Amino acid sequence: MTDVLRRGRASLAFGFFVQGVAFALLVTRIPAIQDRYGVSDALLPVFLAAVPVLAGVGSVLTERLVRRVRPSRLLRWSQPVVLLALLGVGAGDRVVLLAVALAVFGLAVGALDASMNMLGVSLQRAYGRSIMLGFHAAYSLGGILGASLAWAGAHWDLALWVSYLPVVVVLLPAALVGSRWYVDGGGGGRAAEGAGAGRSTGGAGAVGGSGIGFRVLLPLCLVMTFAYIGDSTVSNWSAKYLQDVLGSSEQLATVPYNVYMVTTLLGRAVGDFGVRRFGAVAVVRGGAVVAAVGFAVVAAAPGAWVGMLGFTLLGLGLCVLVPQTFAAAGRLAAERDGAPGASDAAVARLNVFNYVGFLIGSPLVGALGDAWSYRGAMLVPMVLVLVTVVYARSFGDPPDRYGGGHERPRTADVGRGSNGL
Numbered sequence: 364m365t366d367v368l369r370r371g372r373a374s375l376a377f378g379f380f381v382q383g384v385a386f387a388l389l390v391t392r393i394p395a396i397q398d399r400y401g402v403s404d405a406l407l408p409v410f411l412a413a414v415p416v417l418a419g420v421g422s423v424l425t426e427r428l429v430r431r432v433r434p435s436r437l438l439r440w441s442q443p444v445v446l447l448a449l450l451g452v453g454a455g456d457r458v459v460l461l462a463v464a465l466a467v468f469g470l471a472v473g474a475l476d477a478s479m480n481m482l483g484v485s486l487q488r489a490y491g492r493s494i495m496l497g498f499h500a501a502y503s504l505g506g507i508l509g510a511s512l513a514w515a516g517a518h519w520d521l522a523l524w525v526s527y528l529p530v531v532v533v534l535l536p537a538a539l540v541g542s543r544w545y546v547d548g549g550g551g552g553r554a555a556e557g558a559g560a561g562r563s564t565g566g567a568g569a570v571g572g573s574g575i576g577f578r579v580l581l582p583l584c585l586v587m588t589f590a591y592i593g594d595s596t597v598s599n600w601s602a603k604y605l606q607d608v609l610g611s612s613e614q615l616a617t618v619p620y621n622v623y624m625v626t627t628l629l630g631r632a633v634g635d636f637g638v639r640r641f642g643a644v645a646v647v648r649g650g651a652v653v654a655a656v657g658f659a660v661v662a663a664a665p666g667a668w669v670g671m672l673g674f675t676l677l678g679l680g681l682c683v684l685v686p687q688t689f690a691a692a693g694r695l696a697a698e699r700d701g702a703p704g705a706s707d708a709a710v711a712r713l714n715v716f717n718y719v720g721f722l723i724g725s726p727l728v729g730a731l732g733d734a735w736s737y738r739g740a741m742l743v744p745m746v747l748v749l750v751t752v753v754y755a756r757s758f759g760d761p762p763d764r765y766g767g768g769h770e771r772p773r774t775a776d777v778g779r780g781s782n783g784l
Contacts, residue, residue, distance in 0.1 A: 421473020
């Protein structure tokens with residue numbers, strides 16, 4: 364069973380990596396996509412907002428599908444759809460084709476994000492120690508690679524489909540092969556093959572069909588939203604802030620996001636050790652405080668290099684919040700309900716607030732920057748992320764300090780790999 368878990372962990376980490384590559388290739392080539400299809404500046408925000416909205420729909424649908432279908436199966440088939448939709452974005456030549464490709468991408472991303480975090484939470488419980496941050500570190504590594512490939516494509520003035528095709532040709536079959544070793548943990552989605560009826564996953568007042576009430580999950584939903592407001596602030600405004608407010612060169616203005624991604628990767632690479640040593644509550648509180656200090660440094664920075672320091676702190680602070688929020692939701696659902704699928708339903712519902720934060724963050728900072736000042740706008744996500752310090756007790760330190768439940772599950776309860784192992 365140890366070999367099964369190790370293979371499951373490695374294959375799931377690769378799934379996170381592939382998703383990081385695909386998402387970075389999409390968002391970093393938005394100007395090229397706009398030019399290819401002739402999308403106006405007025406219409407572009409509609410296309411950009413549609414992706415997270417449809418991803419939220421995909422996450423909600425996944426919450427219902429896992430009552431009958433194992434999360435590993437949803438992940439196995441949603442990942443190729445994401446990659447093919449990415450290729451469709453690059454290969455089309457009419458706005459209607461772009462709309463269809465982005466709609467498919469959004470729905471599939473919602474299912475993909477939800478299902479891979481379900482597997483990550485259940486694997487963490489099976490391992491009996493914190494490993495969730497490692498999965499998200501693989502996502503960050505994929506994002507860095509995807510952004511680098513996008514830069515190369517832009518530098519050499521390659522057509523979008525030329526940039527995307529080699530990536531899809533390599534990663535799609537690799538992801539399908541790796542999916543053979545996905546492991547569904549004891550938490551859910553293990554519907555019997557060919558069964559005609561779904562599983563009962565809770566009663567009235569439940570969240571997403573699990574027995575855990577919404578007010579129990581609400582603090583985690585807020586933490587997820589605030590974390591992604593902070594993340595989208597860096598993603599969408601760091602370059603403009605450095606150039607327009609701090610007076611950097613155009614070339615230097617491209618650096619903060621890369622620094623943020625690298626420090627996010629480093630923080631997540633060592634974050635699991637911190638959770639094992641100090642507990643989830645301490646790590647989440649520490650991350651929130653570091654992120655708040657980062658926003659304060661950015662807001663008060665006298666020049667570009669001090670601003671860069673602030674964005675570095677943001678990467679180190681924000682990187683721990685999302686993985687630990689997923690882990691805490693799975694743990695709370697398993698502790699309070701115990702029914703098959705309770706953890707999966709909680710993770711899927713929580714995942715919706717990922718997209719809520721993404722949708723709110725960029726317009727919020729932009730509106731405040733235009734109406735007030737961009738320095739002042741940076742204080743708003745600072746205050747929101749500090750709220751996480753108050754809600755950190757919801758992450759609860761279990762006795763063995765790994766952030767995922769009361770006792771280590773028996774290997775007999777871990778479930779089977781998606782290929783029957």
